Amino acid sequence: MIDIRDFHVRYGENHVVRGINLSVAKGACVGIVGESGCGKSTVLRCLVGLEQGWQGHISIDGKTVGQHRTHDELSRAQMVFQDPFGSLHPRHRIGRALAEPARCMGLPHGRDRVAAALEEVGLPAAFADRFPHELSGGQRQRVAIARALIVEPPVVLLDEPTSALDVSVQAEILNLLSDRRDERELTYVLVSHDLSVVAHMCDRILVMQDGQFVDELTPQDIGAGRATHPYARHLIAASFPDAA
Amino acid sequence: MILDIKNLSVAFGRGALRAVDSVDLQMQGGKIGIVGESGSGKSTLGRAIMRLLPPTARVTADRMAFEGRELLTLPEREMRAMRGNRMALIMQDPRYSLNPVLPIGRQVAETAILHKGLGKAEARDAAAAMLERVRIRDVARVMKAYPHQISGGMGQRVMIAAMLLARPKLVIADEPTSALDVSVRGEVLELLEDLVVADGASLLLISHDIRMVAAFCDRMVIMFKGRVVETLDRLEDAEHPYTRALIAAMPDARHPMHRLRVPDRSTFEEATR
Secondary structure (H helix, E strand, C coil), X not given: CEEEEEEEEEECCEEEEEEEEEEECCCCEEEEECCCCCCHXXXXXXXXXXXXXXXXXXXXXXXXXXXXXXXHHHCCEEXXXXXXXXXCCCCCCHHHHHHHHHHHCCCCCCHHHHHHHHHHCXXXXXXXXXXXXXXXXXXXXXXXXXXXXXXXXXXXXXXXXXXXXXXXXXXXXXXXXXXXHHHHCCEEEEEECCHHHHHHHCCEEEEEECCEEEEEECHHHHHHXXXXXXXXXXXXXXXXXXXX | CCEEEXXXXXXXXXXXCEEEEEEEEEECCEEEEEECCCCCCHHHHHHHHHCCCCCCEEEECCEEEECCEECCCXXXXXXXXXXXXXXXXXXXXXXXXXXXXCCHHHHHHHHHHHHHCCCHHHHHHHHHHHXXXXXXXXXXXXXXXXXXXXXXXXXXXXXXXXXXXXXXCEEEEECCXXXXXXXXXXXXXXXXXXXXHCCCCEEEEEECCHHHHHHHCCEEEEEECXXXXXXXXXXXXXXXXXXXXXXXXXXXXXCCCCCCCCCCHHHHHHHHC
């Protein structure tokens, strides 16, 4: 579903992503973990088409995409951002925020479509008339997920989707994401610094350091504390202080 | 007894809703963690102890004594002498709590001038010594640097240095590691352990991360809707439905499951009443 080869990103002198390769099968969920500044979010932003100036090869759903995307290419991958407070327009009602991407892609965007999109993420259809500040953090993140799903992308990119949320709300959002994946056979790439979230959601976990993948783990590896690369071992030890 | 709180409540403005509701807390050294989700009143409790709440807050208590002195009736002038000196508050994000237009060295030295009555040159030396104790390698460079020129983990260490310079007896740390990367969190906690607990002071750690608190603290107090629902020594002893729901909602790499258990709020809202 996703294929990235010899992928580099440079901002001037700063070599942010240094030659990564990644292929993700349809319906899979791959996690990327690493510290701030390691380049994990940059990879997602390039995949979704927000960044230009990268080098290498990206193909999504069997089609090679370039720096500048057509509407069809853009609708193949959608992103959910970390901060549900920052990713919704404060002066647009929820209905407008949801209808806009669908309208841009030439898809149906009437009230019925918006209502269906809201119901799909477990929100009442009446929320279409509300403003973002009238919603809680978890509800806003549900809207952000509905916004990504409304253009029916085969690939959803998740950039720290629950790190701004309480654990009980995080559980609801992670369940919602799992359910939608089972239903629609979505392909996820999940970026997070929380190893337990990544281990819960993903089949494969890539450990990123200084713009490169240094280790690949399975959820079982994380549960058992098995890792070969010293940095991956350090991350696991730091994430589960009670296990030591 | 370092801290002795009986029946502490906080309400804001004319509202009848209590952000903190009849909380009892006794502290006699060591590390106590306060755990709760957003809106549970955990930070309000920390600020109430420091008397740092806005004037709209109505704070009432049968007793709120620190080192035997009643805090609620203490004049503001004496309170000010106490804050940063006998008791200190470490906040979440060094990017917002450090002054962006002053070099690091001056901000740390300020504590020494204020609370230890040192002269400017002596205060600078004290600040440099303290920065060394929080394991900052290149002290001379960091002293001259501005907050935006250092990393988040280093910023938090600078905050800790400034707060601990006067050797407070009670340190309240409000989410000291939440803004930091996972691998730096351990170092900051270790530092708090070495500098606070080894110095004979008490640490009140406020956090949403129940596992981290369970691993780090001697005792934890679980808060929900302003009330203390449970006080625990070990996570395994949790009995209250809220605490159990909180633990069950966390993904655990050692016990994978396809769907997480979402807390059913009605069950424990009943149990808190």
